[in-house]
Amino acid sequence: MDREELGAWLRLTLSPGVGNGAARRLLTRFGLPQEIFRQPESALQHCVTLAQAKALCTVPSTWEALLETTWQWLEGADLQGPARAVVTLGDARYPPSLLDTEDPPLLMYLMGPAQLLAQNPFPTDRCLAVVGSRNPTAQGAENAKLFSRTLRGAGFTIVSGLALGVDAAAHEGALDVPTGPTAEVAPATIAVVGTGLDRVYPRKNLDLAHRIAAHGLLVSEYPLGTPPLAANFPKRNRIISGLSQGTLVVEAALASGSLITARMAAEQGREVFAIPGSIHAPQSRGCHALIRQGAKLVESAQDVLEELRMPPAPMGDRRSADSGAAAPVGEPMATREAESPLLQALGFDPMGVDALVARTGLDAASLQVELLELELDGQVARLPGGLYQRLGSA
Incomplete structure (x- = not known):
């Protein structure tokens, strides 16, 4: 324009x-x-x-x-870097899925590869929102990354909000999947942010935002210069859900912005999925509440694909999705458990060393050695407060 x-x-x-x-x-x-x-x-x-x-x-x-x-921002895009655009309700590139929602934004600022912005940057289908806690458990962050990696490999664009925790892990999982030339594929991931696109919040995700701008889309409805105002983040959630066929909640407390996104998705007629967790984990209570309210309980990315009635991904996509997954290799899980009594004793809830000593009968020194080996093997994560948590496979 x-x-x-x-x-x-x-x-x-x-x-x-x-x-x-x-x-x-x-x-x-x-x-x-x-x-x-x-x-x-x-x-x-x-x-x-x-x-x-x-x-x-x-x-x-x-x-x-x-x-x-705004004009200088549009004109000042680096020819070697991401392109910039403003898409309005009257633009052919405006996503049709948002037009079907109750409150579509009048305009959106975009940043992404030039080839992508020159065509229709928003997929007409096969978008999935992945959201969750800003303070997830180690397993929650791993689930967000693995689900997103697999779903991206199946051809989905992963939509999230560039927040710390689950959002960042979801974007990273999608970016892990190799893609072909940008002009031939949908964006790997879309980050809908609550600030102007000339700012990155939180600053810890600055490098991630640059990667998204190179291989996906950064999206905002807020004018340039808009700071991270608290009221803007719940409001932008309607765009995250509106762009997507469904919303997957990985972990969420009962008072969580992720539940706002899930509610908006349901109101927009989209599917809502939730991953169950430990009954003792505060980060799982929001997901359990969603399941009680009718959200689809999912244990694997395949559950999401089957619910959305999506055909299997081409073999090339499946290989790219699986190549980096931290899934068990070789022996089945049952065999691995039999070989590691400590994993059986640990279960899937966070647990301290003293409780593990009482449960296994091992002395503290031997237990610390075994925990370190499992941590280096990627089977156990060390949590704040001296706790350990076993990592499963998504």
């Missing part, structure tokens, strides 16, 4: 008191935003309130600065 059209869209989003619903009514009646701002106050009142009409007739004080910043 040209600068005039971009400016009109930005002014519409900045007009105080004019939400997405009122803006869509105006667009339906008058067409493009430029036409809205050519109307007299009396004509605007056929669609909006008097206060909203007055706001539309007044140029917001921050509009010119935002227009200049």
Whole structure:
């Protein structure tokens, strides 16, 4: 779009008191935003309130600065780096799945490979949201990565929110799967963020955000310069669920933003999946509540594929998905358990050394040696507080 059209869209989003619903009514009646701002106050009142009409007739004080910043951001993309775009409701690249939701954003800022942004960057199907706790257990983080890796290998784009914990693990799992030329495939993963795209929050995920921009999509509905405001993160969850055919909750406490995403997915008519966990883990209680409310209990990525009635992935995709998975190799799990009484004693709940000493009869020194060996083998994770947790396979 040209600068005039971009400016009109930005002014519409900045007009105080004019939400997405009122803006869509105006667009339906008058067409493009430029036409809205050519109307007299009396004509605007056929669609909006008097206060909203007055706001539309007044140029917001921050509009010119935002227009200049946004235009420079679009024009200043590095030719060797990710491309940038602003996609509006009137753009052919706007995702159809979001148009079917109750509150689609008027515009979205995008950052990703140039070949991807030049075509339709959003897959029309085969998107799956993977969300969960910012403080997952070791097993929860591993599940998020392995499920995402396998589902990406089956042709899904993984959608999440670039938060710490499960979100980051889901993005990383999707990025682990090799892809062909970007122009020929869907994005590996889509990160829907709660800030402007000129910022990365949390800063710990800066390198991950750069990888996503190179092989997937960074998406925001918020203007450039928007800081990480608490209210923006629950609101952006409707985009995560709206882009996706289903939402998989890996781990979540009862008071969790992931449950907001799951609720929005259900309201949008999408599937909701949840991975069960230990009855003693606070991070599992949200998933258990979702299952009681009708979410699909899943134990493997194949459960998700079968529920969505997706055909098996091509052999090449299955190999790429499985190549990096931390799944048991060689002997079946039952044989491995028989060879490791300590794994049997540990179970799948976090446990301290003293409890393991009492359960196994081993002395503390011998137990620490065996735990270290299992940790180096990737079968056990060390947790804060001197606890250990056995890692299963997704």
